[in-house]
Amino acid sequence: MTDTMTExxxxxxxxxxxxxxxxxxxxxxxxxxxxxxxxIVDSLDLMNFLFEVEQTLGTKLTAVTEDYDDYRVSSLMKxxxxx
Amino acid sequence: MSLEAIASALPSIxxxxxxxxxxxxxxxxxxxxxxxxKQRYILAPEETGVGLAAAACEKLMAAKGLxxxxxxxxxxxxxxxxxxxxQNSAQLAxxxxxKAGLAAFDLALGCSGYVYGLQVVExxxxxxxxxxxxxxxxxPYSRIMAAEDTATNAVFGDAATASLVLRRxxxxxxxxxxxxxxxxGGEAIRIDAGAAQAPSVALQVDDVAAHDRDAxxxxxxxxxxxxxxxxxxxxxxxxxxxxNGLALDEVDCFACHQxxxxxxxxxxxxxxxxxxxxxxxxxRYGNTVSSTIPMLLEAQxxxxxxxxxxVLVSGFGVGLSWATSVIRFGS
Numbered sequence: 566m567t568d569t570m571t572e573x574x575x576x577x578x579x580x581x582x583x584x585x586x587x588x589x590x591x592x593x594x595x596x597x598x599x600x601x602x603x604x605i606v607d608s609l610d611l612m613n614f615l616f617e618v619e620q621t622l623g624t625k626l627t628a629v630t631e632d633y634d635d636y637r638v639s640s641l642m643k644x645x646x647x648x
Numbered sequence: 649m650s651l652e653a654i655a656s657a658l659p660s661i662x663x664x665x666x667x668x669x670x671x672x673x674x675x676x677x678x679x680x681x682x683x684x685x686k687q688r689y690i691l692a693p694e695e696t697g698v699g700l701a702a703a704a705c706e707k708l709m710a711a712k713g714l715x716x717x718x719x720x721x722x723x724x725x726x727x728x729x730x731x732x733x734x735q736n737s738a739q740l741a742x743x744x745x746x747k748a749g750l751a752a753f754d755l756a757l758g759c760s761g762y763v764y765g766l767q768v769v770e771x772x773x774x775x776x777x778x779x780x781x782x783x784x785x786x787x788p789y790s791r792i793m794a795a796e797d798t799a800t801n802a803v804f805g806d807a808a809t810a811s812l813v814l815r816r817x818x819x820x821x822x823x824x825x826x827x828x829x830x831x832x833g834g835e836a837i838r839i840d841a842g843a844a845q846a847p848s849v850a851l852q853v854d855d856v857a858a859h860d861r862d863a864x865x866x867x868x869x870x871x872x873x874x875x876x877x878x879x880x881x882x883x884x885x886x887x888x889x890x891x892n893g894l895a896l897d898e899v900d901c902f903a904c905h906q907x908x909x910x911x912x913x914x915x916x917x918x919x920x921x922x923x924x925x926x927x928x929x930x931x932r933y934g935n936t937v938s939s940t941i942p943m944l945l946e947a948q949x950x951x952x953x954x955x956x957x958x959v960l961v962s963g964f965g966v967g968l969s970w971a972t973s974v975i976r977f978g979s
Contacts, residue, residue, distance in 0.1 A: 608798075609682050609910040612874040619875070631869050 575642040582617035586610045600636040611636070624648060649770035650817025651975060654946035655708035656809045656939065657700050658689040659788075672798040679802050684909025688805030688934030690790035696730045697786040700808040702743040705782060708810040709744075716745045720778035722752040723769055725761035725785045725938045727966065728792055729754065732843075740784065751778065758787060758837070759905045759965025761938035763973055766813070766961075767825045773815040783811040787937035792839060794865045803908055805934025809942040820954075823974035826888040828880060833968040836872035839864065876968050877911055882919040885962060888972040896920055899974070900957040901948065905964055906930040906940040938963070945975075955979050 570578070580591035583600075587610050600606050606614055619625055628644045664687045669676040679685050691700070701724065708714070724737035737752040746752070751772070757764050762785055769781045786808035793800045840846060841863035848858055881904075889896060902921050904912060909930055916926050927944040936943065941961050948954045956979040964970035 607678060607682060608870070609874075609908070612871045613910075613914060615871060616875055616878055629871075631871070 570646060572642060572646075575645045576638070578618060578621060578645065579638060579641055582614050582621065585617050586613040594638050596637075596639040596642065598638045600638065600641075601634075602636075618645065622648065649773055649822055650814050651766065651820045651822070651945075652812045652814050652817045653708060653712055653819075654809055654811045654942050654949060655704050655711060656807055656943050656946055657703035657707060658933070659691040659695050659700055659806050661690045661692050663688055663690065668802055671795045672802045673796065674798045674802050682908070682910045683802050684906075684912075684928070684930040685802065685805070685934045686931045690806045691788050697726065697728065697788045697791075697808065698730050698736055698739045698743060700788070700806070701736070701740050701784050701786045701810065704786075704808040704810040705740070705744055705784065708782070708812055712812055714780070714812065717747050718780050719744075719746050719750060719782055721769065721772055721776075721781035722746060722750055723755055723765055723772075723781065723783050724752070725755045725757060725765045725783070726787050727756050727758050727761075728787045728789065736786070737784075751776070757967070757969060758937050759907070759935075759940070760963035760967065760969040760971045761785060761787075762809075762941045763825065763961050763963040763971035764827070764969075765938070766811075766822055766973065766975075767827075767971070769813045770822055773813070777815075779815050781813040781815075783813055785809045785938040785942060787939070789866060789937060792864075792866045794861065797865065797867075799868050799870050800866050803935045805936050807933055807936040807939040807943060809939045809946065811942055818978055820975050820977045823892040823976065824888070825971055825973035826884045826891060828884060828970045830876070830880070830968040833872060833876055834966075836869045836876065836968060837966040838867055840867070873907070873965070873968075874911060874914075877907065877915055877964055878918055880968075880970055881915055881962060881964050881972070884964075884970055884972040885919050885921075885960065888960065888962075888974065892974050894958065894974065898958060899925065899960045901925050901927055902960050902962070903927050903941050903944040903948075904960075904962045906933075906935050906944075907965070908935065937965070949977075 583591035665679045729736045735754040741752045765783045788806040789804040841859035954977040958976050962972040
């Protein structure tokens, strides 16, 4: 699914997943938004957001390891597209 | 088998969320509102897990008029024993003056340990004809955490519980338990050194050396644990209910392991558990590992609100391991 997702579709996935986790959070973002630095979500919501993305995709985001720390929306879009 | 009574004991150092925030650098509001921890208790330097467990047992035995010689079986659920050897259960038996003919052993499980322990006790009593068991929990994570690690130090607290289980009691009945183990996820909650794989003293092992603090502390990958809980536990709950011929709405309350308030609420939403039926105690004690569930039950049993009720108990965590069962209380 991910290798055919358009940029719009990945951004929508991110928005929807954020809104599931923290109401209104997805509506605040653009591709330039840094989810952690701009405190869009805290660490617990972040785990939940990643879970929601993976549930929708049906696959694990293998690039998002324990040491991963780049939560800019544009980077996450790339991770999803390349997954 | 009947779970008859539960007693708990808390160590002497109390810390509120502000203190935990100071130690970890996390925001106090995050600790209180998302983790759910408003206060917790940890062992003072001179306190021990066995000592705390003894306090819980003595409270229970005094309340039930239980003499030491009447205890046939003692099972101690812990993965943080006071010493590697001898095992906690033997030390506790000594503290309590239990009889020489006692069957006593440790059960090395964490957050799933109490539910596994109930099943082990039931099976042991049935198989041996023994009458009276004490099921004890104490896993003092304060002795394996680093103060500055938010992932662990903002979550866990210490406590001990003792449960009286009778082979022929009539207060409650344990249902059919759903068990699970995923060793592939084991790295999510781990301590890297200090045991046989990375020893400090060993034959035939090169480069044995004192391990640094980081290798000896508890490490937890919150995301992997969250994914595990959200993926496995709703299925375990559904399976357990089916095996016990119960619908979700026939369960009166849910005593799930208190990983964090956020995790509990997320799990409840995913599993369809009504929020008003979800028992909570992480606010008062933190995540006390295998003691979370018995402390939930203790509070309910003490106020008489369990009479005639069915409670679902679900423990999950290190291993990764999980167990879900139901307890039906008589009227």
